[in-house]
Amino acid sequence: MDLITSWIGNIPEFAVPFALAALGLIITEKSGVLALGAEGLMLVGAVAGIGAYLTFEQNAIALIMAMMAASVVSLLFALMVLVMRINQVISGLVLVFFCQGLSTLVGTLMGWTNQPVPGLHAIALWPLSELPYVGRFFVQNIVVYLTPVIFLVTVWALYRSTPGLRLRAVGENPQASDAAGIPVLGYRLAAIVVGAALIGLAGAFISVLSTKLWIANMTGGRGWIAVALVIFARWSPWKALAGAVLFGCIEALIPQLAASGIKLSQYFVFMAPYAITLGVMIWVAASKRDTSSQPADLGTPFIREERT
């Protein structure tokens, strides 16, 4: 029973990075830009967050700096896909490689490896925190509580505001949007930068608030799982949030399994999130074939002078 209580209590901590990264990806991809760089931007957020904390000793500054760092690095991605019109798959991959190299180099050379940070103290959401079994679910840090708020604001902005409508129009049909006077590349740039900020926050959440220390390549493929999450959430923020909670459940189970002394090699347990991602992708692909919710122009560069 103790096991179940602590498992449920740990779920949000593991779910929030997936949720924020997936939301960032959805914002970028709704504008028609295929964003494969999440893994890299999370790494940048993680290292920037730790670096900023070790320098300023302020959690808020650390998180904001992490978001800014990821946004700045995403400008490189924007340069590649919007200005240089490089293939978006290659650009995304190169961005991941670039960020892996950059974050490892900066973090190692500055001596930020394995420096513990205190993180944020948890706030109990009374009376919910007194509930049996699920009580610990409501004893979390402030960023966890802010995540649903961020989702609400984003969904409102995407689906209820004019800029959101334009952003989605740009992702569906950039030629028509361009003809209607919407600055296509401007909206795509904004989508990349805002999305990157959320992905950077997800990375900083892992390093500053969850693991509470930094090591090289610490995100361990979570950015890629977020990419998969967006695909099988069919670009819907709420479904992505549900998927993130599901993966949070799975990841939170790993330390519990290790503690319970099950006779299974730990490496098979570590495989689980990746195997389950693959399994869910296969299941979704086999069960329904609708691609209608995918932004129609996802992955194609907008070249005005080649208007068709």
Add this chain to the structure above:
Amino acid sequence: MSELALRRPLMNRRYTLEVRQQMAWPWQALILTGSLIMGLLISGAILVWAGVPAGELLNEFVFLTLFDAQSLRAVLFQASPLIMVGLAGCLAFRARFWNLGLEGQMIFGAIGATAITLWEIGSPAMRLPLMVIAAMVCGLLWSVAPVLLRLKLQVNEIVSTLMLNYIAINFLLHLMYGAWKDPKDAFPYSPKYESFELLPDLANGLSLSFPIAIGTALLVLWFVSISRGGLYLRFVDKSPQVARSVGVPVARTILLAVLFSGALAGLAGLMIAAGQEGRLTHSFYVGYGFSGILIAFLARNNPIAATCAALLIATLFVAGRSLQVFYQIPFAMVQLIQAVLVICVASSDFFIRHRIRRVQMGD
């Protein structure tokens, strides 16, 4: 009034971006070289920031690496697995299949070869050929699932191959910290291979793996430019729809190219295990999958160009290791420099395909 008159010519001038039809190849080569130099300059700046004395850069990278017989041998030695992963990348990308699972396929190739040595299958004379076959078969098998899923169910291969990498890495760790650990010491390594299980040295200490890599490059060149499969691949690359309607077996062609790619990646794993390390280690694959993709991209999926690009990256690897030893710069530097080079080369494409023209608006 006068201000307006001054402004008018400026307002009438407009710069537009035009798509170029084609560009003479000397210009293309010039732009490409310029972008490579740009990339090297940026990389140099990063190295100086990281603490390498600026004066030592040229010495460290060019003279010590390329004009020293031992280092040159190290470069050729390092190049072989990189050529193999580069070719593997070329083949898959020619079929429009983003095989990001090169690392996983390498790991299973090396695991297959090591299984042959650990279980002592075959006579000593037959051991090495069996290991080669096992490596290729295991690498190939690890690429079967993503390509079938993509062909049957349209499962995104970028994510599926990456997930399979993480699974392969954890499986390797499971073996290295568990059943296959060398009982002699505490390191996560397999027992050393027997002498007849290693890729032999040719004259001058040149390992057999380099001629194998060159031979494979020629084989791939034959496959993509002369064979029927290569012709089909070009159809598939240009337009799968048209290819299908003119009767090209699209699915079979993609399957063939990707399985070939997986087998080559498996062979790359064997080259590191039996050529460089002499055993299976827990982190032998690090950096190769990523380099293979970049090599294929730099070479525009051309096998000969991939061989040259692999030699360049191999130089970087060797220089990176010496930087690690002498200046305590993490090996991630090599990764960063590769990414910078690729960004610069990819950007050169923009200048090859576009031109900026000044347009005078009607007067």
